[in-house]
Amino acid sequence: MIKYNLLKEAFEKSGSILKTSDLKNIGINSRQIKKLVEDNIIRRIKQGYYELNEFVYPEEVLLAKLFPNAVIYLESALNYYGYTDRIPKEWQIAVDKDSGKTKYKNLEYPKIKPFYIEKEYLAIGVDVIDMEGVKIKIFNRDRTICDILRYKNKIQSEVFNKAIQNYLKDPKKNISKLFNYSKKLKVLSKVETYIGVWL
Numbered sequence: 001m002i003k004y005n006l007l008k009e010a011f012e013k014s015g016s017i018l019k020t021s022d023l024k025n026i027g028i029n030s031r032q033i034k035k036l037v038e039d040n041i042i043r044r045i046k047q048g049y050y051e052l053n054e055f056v057y058p059e060e061v062l063l064a065k066l067f068p069n070a071v072i073y074l075e076s077a078l079n080y081y082g083y084t085d086r087i088p089k090e091w092q093i094a095v096d097k098d099s100g101k102t103k104y105k106n107l108e109y110p111k112i113k114p115f116y117i118e119k120e121y122l123a124i125g126v127d128v129i130d131m132e133g134v135k136i137k138i139f140n141r142d143r144t145i146c147d148i149l150r151y152k153n154k155i156q157s158e159v160f161n162k163a164i165q166n167y168l169k170d171p172k173k174n175i176s177k178l179f180n181y182s183k184k185l186k187v188l189s190k191v192e193t194y195i196g197v198w199l
Helices: 004-014 020-025 030-038 059-066 075-079 141-150 157-169 173-183 188-194
Strands: 018-020 042-047 049-052 093-096 111-119 126-131 132-141
Touching: 004 018, 004 020, 004 049, 018 020, 018 059, 018 075, 020 030, 020 049, 020 173, 030 042, 030 126, 042 059, 059 093, 059 126, 059 132, 075 093, 075 132, 075 141, 075 157, 132 141, 141 157, 173 188
Parallel strands: 093 111
Antiparallel strands: 018 049, 042 049, 126 132
């Protein structure tokens, strides 16, 4: 018999995510884990990782717990800043290109699309959001505009155009940061073409 209070306490201590080995350490075997999933008491996030259904955290909090060094990227960042009302089907995250790729595979929830980026570019224009006591990395609005200019051909034109328009209207935009980042990210000519004409 599984003691729910013991299970809940273990999830609380861990910060809401437990591995199979953690569950086994508190006396829950593989058959019992399967039963907990079937009974909707715990949910499998990916192979060997579980969360308690009672603790329903925002997806970005779960992402930050699973991948603390990942940065919310492209359309996921656009959505956060209100530059698009289109919610991506999967979280777009930027990760170090030298990090192991297997850990980003087979994630059942939340759905992610990792972009493998050079370490030097991963540090440019990162902001940190505090949500539920968890630090979540996201590229700031000025860096995000540089990113969508860089990936213009992979983004729907409607999403792209709306993002540029909303950025230009945003009182929190920082044009000097935008130009500074654009030089480092080698998209200065695109910034001059798509943003400069409106300034």
